[in-house]
Amino acid sequence: MHESCGIFGVYSPEEDVARLTFFGLFALQHRGQESAGIATADGTKIRLHRGMGRVANIFTEENLKPLTGHIAIGHNRYSTSGSSNPTNSQPILVGNDGVQLAIAHNGNLVNATYLYKELVDQGYVFHGSTDSEVIANLILSAPGKDMAEKIRYTMRRLQGAYSIVIITPTELYALRDPLGVRPICIGKVDGGLAIASETCGLDHIGASFIREIEPDEIVKIDKKGLHSYPGDSKQRGLCIFEYIYFARPDSVINGKLLYPTRLAMGAGLAREYPIDGDIVMGVPDSANAAATGYARESGIPVVDGLVKNRYVGRTFIEPDQRMRDLGVRLKFNPLPQVLDGERCVVVDDSIVRGTTTPSIVKLLRKAGAKEIHVRICAPPIKFPCYFGVDMATKQELIAAQKSVPEICKFIGADSLGYLSVEGLIKAVGLPREKFCLACFTGEYPIPVQLEMDKLALETMGAGKPKEACDAMEDK
Numbered sequence: 001m002h003e004s005c006g007i008f009g010v011y012s013p014e015e016d017v018a019r020l021t022f023f024g025l026f027a028l029q030h031r032g033q034e035s036a037g038i039a040t041a042d043g044t045k046i047r048l049h050r051g052m053g054r055v056a057n058i059f060t061e062e063n064l065k066p067l068t069g070h071i072a073i074g075h076n077r078y079s080t081s082g083s084s085n086p087t088n089s090q091p092i093l094v095g096n097d098g099v100q101l102a103i104a105h106n107g108n109l110v111n112a113t114y115l116y117k118e119l120v121d122q123g124y125v126f127h128g129s130t131d132s133e134v135i136a137n138l139i140l141s142a143p144g145k146d147m148a149e150k151i152r153y154t155m156r157r158l159q160g161a162y163s164i165v166i167i168t169p170t171e172l173y174a175l176r177d178p179l180g181v182r183p184i185c186i187g188k189v190d191g192g193l194a195i196a197s198e199t200c201g202l203d204h205i206g207a208s209f210i211r212e213i214e215p216d217e218i219v220k221i222d223k224k225g226l227h228s229y230p231g232d233s234k235q236r237g238l239c240i241f242e243y244i245y246f247a248r249p250d251s252v253i254n255g256k257l258l259y260p261t262r263l264a265m266g267a268g269l270a271r272e273y274p275i276d277g278d279i280v281m282g283v284p285d286s287a288n289a290a291a292t293g294y295a296r297e298s299g300i301p302v303v304d305g306l307v308k309n310r311y312v313g314r315t316f317i318e319p320d321q322r323m324r325d326l327g328v329r330l331k332f333n334p335l336p337q338v339l340d341g342e343r344c345v346v347v348d349d350s351i352v353r354g355t356t357t358p359s360i361v362k363l364l365r366k367a368g369a370k371e372i373h374v375r376i377c378a379p380p381i382k383f384p385c386y387f388g389v390d391m392a393t394k395q396e397l398i399a400a401q402k403s404v405p406e407i408c409k410f411i412g413a414d415s416l417g418y419l420s421v422e423g424l425i426k427a428v429g430l431p432r433e434k435f436c437l438a439c440f441t442g443e444y445p446i447p448v449q450l451e452m453d454k455l456a457l458e459t460m461g462a463g464k465p466k467e468a469c470d471a472m473e474d475k
């Protein structure tokens, strides 16, 4: 399962803001690895550099140097709206004679196609095919005496998940949707302020955490400091998967450090699904903390049964068919000396499509494991996500198609247990009303379409000249 993006912003006349943004994005790389970009502003002009791949592959001393100024934003992308291509990478720069802005967005709109059509009818030409470009153009076209008013007007028209950073030539803005689906926080750096998707993005640049941006809040940072424009939304819907998997264990969300929360998920699993086992192991790296929690609660020792190649996915060389057939082997190597003859409790964060878990079980059996008992830190995922996670249709979700005993058989395990919704909420330790749990319960915090298409805007002609859009509409 993948997330939609990581965002970062900084306003500081005392810092090399492009370099700071590079390292902020570097710390947030886990939130998206398809493309990345940085935009800077110096009081008169916005400069931009974007590319495909990870930040370390895209940026060099040479292309960072021209990114001058005292304001910057950056973006790591995992595509959930529009194809993965250079035009859809972010930040997205838009402008007309009066206003110029660059935007970096984490989340997904559920009404993007409607808003896109409206903008095309007004004569806006789209260079890419993302909902983020829809938001950027909506802000451009919005009424309002200043940028904060334009953003507020735009927010009233957006439905879905969005944590966003924006720069104009003179100001930095950050905003969060009325439900607060994706995290975003503010920190202090020398001579200024920084914004990051997660607190780990602040830690790595030496910034100190100030607070989270509230749902429905707009924040403006300029030479006079921070200005807050609170919203009036009372409903909350933070994605619970930030606690299970997306965010890093060293990040703090809603005042909770994620590492102990993941320990508590593992302990909850041990209480709900105890088993006689010899060893407990996590599927590295995201389930390691939960495996430790399971081990502490059950008294079964925790071991490293799989070693992960941390550099997998960091090459542009495609594996050939024979290597593709090896499947997870490219990513994980089992330790037969640890596994041989043992009854293994294997803790993982989630089963989405059911494509990876059977290969892991097979790999462990081949390495000598006598029994394999799979324990999952999340309840069964039965409903699609429309808020920026790449699980858009019910058909692709194994728990929407099969019962738990059927999934157990399918993955080849001796037993299978999923943490309950109640167990998950108890582990997080905050009221259930604060969260979106829709992929488990089907209760979406806002109305959604039954099926959403990641490439919907492309199908409607986005990223093509206006004549092409008109021609497609004529058909």
Ligand code: SF4
Pocket: 181, 238, 239, 240, 241, 242, 384, 385, 386, 387, 388, 389, 436, 437, 438, 439, 440
């Ligand atoms: S549907 Fe699931 S993955 Fe999507 S925002 Fe809600 S909790 Fe997160």
